[in-house]
Every structure is written in structure tokens, then in C-alpha cells.
Amino acid sequence: MNVPLDARAFVVDLWERPATVLDRHGAAVAELAAMRGCPQPPNHHSEGDVWEHTRLALEILGDLPAAVHRFAGARLADAGLSDLAFPGRTLTQALGVLLHDVGKPVTVAGDDGAWTYYGHDRVGARMAADLIARLDLVAAAASAGLVVDPDAVAWLVAEHLFWLNTDVGRVTDRAVARRFVRDDGRDEALRVLAWCDTLGSRGIDGLPHVDLLVAAEGRLRATRARAAAAVDRPPPLLDGREVMQSLDIGPGPRVGAVLAWLRSRHTDAQAARRDLDARREQLRDGPLEGVNPGR
Numbered sequence: 001m002n003v004p005l006d007a008r009a010f011v012v013d014l015w016e017r018p019a020t021v022l023d024r025h026g027a028a029v030a031e032l033a034a035m036r037g038c039p040q041p042p043n044h045h046s047e048g049d050v051w052e053h054t055r056l057a058l059e060i061l062g063d064l065p066a067a068v069h070r071f072a073g074a075r076l077a078d079a080g081l082s083d084l085a086f087p088g089r090t091l092t093q094a095l096g097v098l099l100h101d102v103g104k105p106v107t108v109a110g111d112d113g114a115w116t117y118y119g120h121d122r123v124g125a126r127m128a129a130d131l132i133a134r135l136d137l138v139a140a141a142a143s144a145g146l147v148v149d150p151d152a153v154a155w156l157v158a159e160h161l162f163w164l165n166t167d168v169g170r171v172t173d174r175a176v177a178r179r180f181v182r183d184d185g186r187d188e189a190l191r192v193l194a195w196c197d198t199l200g201s202r203g204i205d206g207l208p209h210v211d212l213l214v215a216a217e218g219r220l221r222a223t224r225a226r227a228a229a230a231v232d233r234p235p236p237l238l239d240g241r242e243v244m245q246s247l248d249i250g251p252g253p254r255v256g257a258v259l260a261w262l263r264s265r266h267t268d269a270q271a272a273r274r275d276l277d278a279r280r281e282q283l284r285d286g287p288l289e290g291v292n293p294g295r
Contacts (some may be wrong), residue, residue, distance in 0.1 A: 003028040015146055019059035021098065022051060025156050031131055032098075040063035041113050044209075047202040050104045053096075057200030061089065061097050064192060065255035067199050072210040079214050079223070086195075087188040089147045091141055096156030096189060097196045099128040103157075125158035152186050162215045176223040191220075237262055237272040245285045247274050247284040258283050 014021045026032040035051040047056050060067045064086050070078070076082050103124025104117045132138065132150045141148045159179055166175070180187040194216070199208045230282035240255045249255065258276075261283070266272040276283065 004205060005029060005135065007135050007137060008143050010135075011091060011137055011141045011146060011148070012144050014098060015089075015091050015144075018061050018094050018097070019055065021058060022055050026051070029131070029135070031102050031105075031127055035101070037116055038108055039113075040103040040104075041115055043113075045201055047200070048202055050101050053200055054101060056202075057097050057100070057196040058094070060196045060199045061094060061192070064089075064195060065169045068195060070212060070265075071199055071208050075210055075214045076217070079218050081153070081214065081217050084217060085191060087185075089192075090185075090189065091146045092152050092156075093189045093192050095128070095132070095137070095148060095153045096193045097130065099124065099153065100157050100160045100193060100197060102127050102131070121158055121161045125154040128157045129154040137224060152184075152189065154179050155186060156189055159190055160197060162190070162290055166216075168219050171219070173223045173226060176220060177227055180220050180225055181227045201277065237266055237269045238276070242273075243276065243295055246273075247280055249284055254284075 005025060010021065010025045010028075013024055022032060022035075032051075033182070035054055036049060038050040040049060040053060045053055047053055068084065068086075076084055097152070101117075101120065101124065103120035105121075106127075107117045107120040107123055109118070111117050129150055132148070132153060138148055138150060162179055179190055194213060198213045200209055203209055223229065236239060236258065240251070240259065243255050243258050244250065247254075248256070262272045262275065
């Protein structure tokens with residue numbers, strides 16, 4: 001039996017009472033209804049099927065700081081991250097949490113506890129975009145004075161496995177920054193989704209496995225600190241290629257040392273180039289501290 005969906009009530013409930021939205025509206029949305037009964041490995045999801053996992057993640061979203069403190073507070077304190085903070089909730093975030101595993105029912109394979117869902121992040125991203133368009137949730141949200149970004153929701157679903165598929169100790173700053181050092185708000189929404197997903201996934205002991213996300217928060221903080229320092233750092237007067245060409249040397253520590261020496265003495269690029277040309281032999285072969293700047 002088809003159950004009609006009141007799209008406006010759906011987005012208002014998702015915004016105001018996220019933990020209730022599946023029970024109130026899930027039967028009216030085929031992609032959500034398919035979550036019920038979709039199995040998950042009990043060693044990672046003792047909470048139950050995809051429906052129950054999503055419902056629990058939405059419950060976590062309702063008071064994320066309290067849930068993080070309850071389940072990860074001690075680990076965060078040990079890691080020097082007890083000041084961890086989260087942004088205010090948005091409808092885009094909430095849709096990301098609701099739909100993050102929407103691709104699991106159509107990608108599930110295997111049996112007897114060894115289920116897999118390969119590609120459910122990318123498949124789910126397309127499904128999320130289609131669902132938002134089909135139900136006209138942008139207009140429904142606007143009618144309630146709310147805002148949703150469909151592209152951001154699809155992006156969140158596509159990226160929600162990043163930390164799970166990443167070696168936190170070896171991932172590059174560039175990969176982390178592409179997702180978590182942004183000016184469009186998606187970085188913080190992805191953090192929220194990661195915590196809701198993690199805290200809504202329960203192990204055999206009934207508790208979430210938080211160590212990975214605690215480590216990820218430390219890695220993220222370090223990446224953001226380096227990104228901020230790079231913004232504050234003055235641009236180089238010259239680049240390494242110009243130094244190598246002028247001094248006829250190859251890549252190596254000498255190039256960086258010459259650049260640092262020039263930066264300590266000049267604020268003007270043309271003056272730095274004149275000094276580089278006038279002292280080519282000394283800068284190439286001699287001790288930098290002994291080079292007379294000629295002032």
C-alpha cells in the first residue's frame with residue numbers, strides 16, 4: 001500500500017525531531033522503507049539493520065555534543081581534544097545523516113553476517129540527489145523557512161566513508177583539507193555526519209568504536225593548523241626554480257636555505273633578484289651567514 005508523503009511535514013520533523021522521522025515518514029519513501037530489514041554485520045552493527053542504524057544516528061544528531069561526551073569524552077581528553085566543538089544543526093546535515101546509507105539496500109551482497117555494500121557511498125549519493133529532486137524537498141524546506149543544499153547532501157553521502165577508508169597516520173594534508181578545510185560549510189557537516197555514523201554503529205559490546213574518529217579529529221586539527229599557518233606565511237619572494245636556474249644547481253636543501261636567506265633580508269622581489277645575481281657564486285658555494293648583504 002502506498003503511503004502519501006507530506007514533504008513539508010517530513011522536512012520539519014527531520015529538522016525539529018530527527019529521531020522520529022523514519023517512524024513518521026519512512027514508509028512513504030521507498031528508499032527509506034528499503035532500509036528496514038537490510039542486514040548488517042553484528043560485529044560492527046549490533047544495533048540491527050540499516051533502518052535501526054540510521055534511526056540511532058539521527059537520535060545522536062539530536063544532541064551530538066552530549067553523545068560525543070558520553071561515548072568519547074575520556075578518549076578525547078586523553079588525546080588533548082576535550083575542547084572539541086560542533087556547529088549548529090542544519091537541514092542539509094540532517095539529510096546527510098538520514099541518507100548516508102541509502103545505497104546499502106541496493107548494493108548488499110553476501111550472507112550469514114558477511115555482508116558487503118561495495119560502492120554504496122557513490123550509489124547512495126546519486127540516490128540522495130534523485131530523492132531530493134523527486135520529492136521536491138528544496139521547495140518543501142523553503143515553505144517552512146528552511147534551506148537545503150542538494151549538491152551538498154549528495155557530496156556528504158559520497159564522502160561519508162573517508163575516515164573509514166583512510167590510514168589516519170599516512171593520509172596527506174591535501175586529501176584531508178579537500179574535505180575538511182573548506183569555506184562552504186561542508187567540512188563541518190561531514191564531521192557531524194562522521195560522528196553520528198560512528199556513534200550510531202555499535203559493536204558486540206553495545207558500544208561504538210570511537211578510537212578511529214578520535215585519531216581523525218587529531219589529524220584534522222593538525223591539518224587545519226598547518227593550513228592556517230600557510231595562509232599567514234608571507235609569499236616567497238622567489239621560487240625554488242628561479243634560484244636553481246640562477247645558481248645553476250639542482251634540487252636540494254641549498255635551495256631552501258637560499259630562499260630563507262633572501263627572505264630574511266628582503267621584502268621586495270626585485271631587490272632579492274639583484275642580490276641573487278650579484279652574489280651567485282657565494283650563494284651557491286659559500287656559507288650563507290657569511291654573505292655580505294651589501295647594504
